[in-house]
Amino acid sequence: MIEYMEISIHCYSKKFVNLQENYFHILKLHSDQYKVSFNIDSCSEPKFSYYSLISPNSVEKNNELASCSDELLRTLRDYQDGAPPDVVEIESLSIGCEDNYTLNLEKHHFKGMFALKKLNVSCMVISSLPHDLFCGTTPWLNHLTISSTGILILPEKLFTNLPFLRTLVITKNAIEKLTDEVFWGLDSLTHLKPESNKLSMLTDLVFLPLKSLHILNMKNNSLDSLPQSLGSLSQLTFLDLSNNNLVEVSYDMFQGLKSLNRLYLTYNKIFQFEHESLTGLKTINYLDISGNVIQYLPEGMFQSSSLHTLSINENSYNEINPENFLITPNLRELNLAQSSIISLRSELLFYSPHLRLVDLRGNFVTELASDFLSKSPQLVYFYLQGNKISNLSSNFFHGTPILEDLNLSSNNFTILSSLLLKNLSCLLYVDLSNNSLKSIPKGFLSELPNLQILNLSGNELTNLLPDFLNGTRKLNKLDLSNNNIITLPDNIFDPLRFYDGFHHLELQNNKLEKLPDISFLEVSYLNLAFNNIEDISRDNFHNMTSLTHLNISHNAIDTLTNSPLILKYQNVMSLDLSGNSLSEIPNKMLMEAIRLQFLDISRNKLTSFKFSIVSNMQELSELRLAFNLIKNLKTLWYENPLPSMKVLDLSHNLLSKENTIQSKGAPTMEKKQWENLSPMNKFPNLEVNVLLHYNIRYFRVVHGKLEF
Known part of the structure; x- marks a missing residue:
């Protein structure tokens, strides 16, 4: 059946009081069958303006209920066809x-809706689209969408009676021609x-009637050629042919x-553009030909002084000729990424002095001339x-x-x-990761004050100079991970004091x-x-209240007894102590970490x-204690439940089947219920409870039920 109908009604008469009585009575809506919303606007009587949404339940109970959704559409059509012109009119359906x-x-399905x-x-299956479907419909229809219907064919002259239609959306169907x-x-x-059909053929004259067309989106189809009538669209400003099967661009396309x-x-x-295939596009300002298999770009290919964005990335050309940019003085963005480029000539960017973005990532460039960016004063x-660059000259960015x-x-x-x-x-971001810097x-x-x-x-950094951060007054993230740093100077962070x-520090x-x-x-x-830290002193985290x-x-930490690690830090939400050599956790270490949500002490x-x-941690949702030496669940007992707990991992400890049961005389594990486990019955929202060990077969508790 029809799942929903949304109807916008324009009311311009003082007879709005008759709307519910004369209109909804005739529609015969069934509240169990349809979700129908009516948006009423522009009513002349203010006292009725609050009727912005009228539910199907407002229909009198003694109405004869419609039994078929198609009947509902017919009722709409028939009533509108004969409705007095001074009552209501449907504007949007x-x-x-x-x-x-x-x-x-x-x-004539929509006949009378003037x-x-x-x-x-939008329906998965439409029986057909009659060529006279819109006969008798208002000529003022200006927006038509037929989407996700599975239709294969649009009948010829289907839209002949819609002279004022401005937007036609026929996406996500199965139209082939x-x-x-x-x-x-x-x-x-x-x-x-x-867009998003199965179009593989457009006949030569298909676009000829569309003299006013501005936007044409045909992406996600199967087109391997374009009709001659495309050239008749002299008003066209936007054309999207992405994700089709075009193999070449001819000089007259x-x-x-x-x-x-x-x-x-x-x-x-x-794979190729014929010579002068783009020269006629004098007003083009955005051109994207990325993601193809282009091996050669003809000399003088880009000849538009209006061009400001050019993306020719993800292709297969090894080099690019600077002469291609002789007539692109207003180019702002140039994307040459992932195009198998081996070398770039020093004058490549000389003819585009207004460039703000240059993307050369993912190529095979080994060197760049010292004056490569010398004519790019607006580069951001x-x-x-x-790439494969090992060095840049000292004046490369002057x-x-x-x-x-800057990403290197x-x-x-x-x-x-x-x-x-x-x-x-002005530099804000510098990325020098994954090189071989020592x-x-x-x-x-x-x-670099900003x-x-x-x-x-x-990288392969082993140490850093004490003045390493001098001049960086606004740094908010520093990543030194995955190096070989053994020690850091005591005052290295002083510039940020x-x-x-x-x-953010990694x-x-x-x-x-x-x-x-x-x-x-x-x-x-x-x-x-993953360092070799053996001890965390009181001073290491003193006053770090924002953590x-x-x-x-x-690391190699074996005790926290003398280190109240986050004693005062109520804002801590995630703490990972796993993979150390801790034999105990001090009782008061986490007493004020009331916002803690994730705690991992596994592999100790x-x-x-x-x-x-953790009794004060009402937000704790995940607790991991796996790979320790815990023998008895009774030692876990406590009185206050943790309402947010979702995951409790006790796998790979020394638990046995006998000491997981609260009562010594309890039945075998296979017959035990959630309530008989201690202390897991104190976690009302626990979703996953893992107790994996050689002596206990894997099981988990999901929403209060034990599963083996």
Whole structure:
């Protein structure tokens, strides 16, 4: 049956009082069958303006109920056809159907709906679309959507009676072909969207009637060629042909599109552009031909002074000729990423002085000339990650004074010039991760007062100079993870002592044995995992009241007895102590961590764990105690439940079947119920409870039921 109908009604008469009596009575709505909402607006009598939504339940109980959804549509049509013109008129109608329901649209189905301006039909199955479906309908219909219907064919001259239609959306159907006369009569159409169909053929004259068309979206089809009539669309400003099967662009494919601004040819199978195939597009400002198999770009291919965004990434050309950019003085964004480029000539960007973004990531470039960016004074974003560059000259960025985002990650850098970032006072983000850097030169960051994010992870750093962070007054994230750092200078973080914006510090996967003074940092995220830290002193985390996520897992910590780690930190939400050598957790260590949600103490040497340690944590949802030496669940007993607990992991401990049962005389484990386990019955919302061990077969508790 029809799943929903949304009807917008325009009421302009003082006879609105008759609306419910004369209109809804005739519709015979069944509240169990239909979800029908009526949006009433523009009523002349203010006292009725609050009728913005009238439920089907408002119909009198003694009405004869409609038994068929098609009857409802017929009733709408018949009533509207004979309704007095001074009562109500339907302006907008949306029809949706349940899966596999067949909607029967008949000849003249919408006859009489003279005020209808917007019609949306979305049903999985439509029996057919009669060519005279819209005969007798209002000529003022300006928006028509027929989507997700499974229709294969649009009848010729289907839209002939809709001279003022401006938007036609026929997406997500199964249409395979559009013929010459299918769009006849659509002189006013400005938006046409036949995207996401199965279109493989467009006859030569199909677009000829569409003299006013501005937007044409045909992406996600199976087109391997375009009709000659495409060139007749002189008013077209937007054309999307993405995700089709086009293999080449001929010299005359886009001739006649003199108003085109945006062209998308992404993810086709294009391997070549014929000479001068784009020269007629004088007004083009956005061109995207990424995701094809283009091996060669003809000389002078881009010849539009209006072009400001060019994406030719994800192709297969090895080099690009600077002469292609001779007539692109207003280019703002150039994307050449992932295109198998081996080398780039120094003058490539000389003819586009207004570039703001250059993306060269994912190529095979080994070197760049020192003057490569010398004519790019407006460059803001420069992406060079994923190449094979081992060095850049000290003056490489001297021509880019307003550069903000620099990504040099995943290259082969082993050394850096201390002057490489000189005078880049606008720089906000620097990524040098995944290179082979062994050191950072003195003064490297000294002229970056606005730097916010610095990523040096995945290098071979063994130490850093005490003045490493000098000049970085606004840093908020520093990533030094995955290096070989053994020690950090005691005063390395001093430049950030009076700055409260530094929130994120990553030092995991190094060889740190101790920490410098970081107690004054207002960090919220601190990761020290996989180091060689043996002791956490009281001073390490003193006054770090903003800390919310702390990870000190997989170190060599064997005791916390003299280290009230987060005693005063009520904001901590995640604490990972796993992979150490802890034999006990001090009772008062976490007493004020009332917001803690995640606690992992797995892979230690605990022989017991008292739940009084976490008894105040009403938000704790995940507790992991796996791979310890806990023998008896009775030691876990406590009186106060934890209402937010979702996951409790006790796997790989020394539990046995006997001591998991609260009562010695209890039945075998296979017959035990949730309530007989101690203390798991204290977790009313527990979803997963794992007790895996060689002596106990795997089982879990899901929503209070034991499952083996």
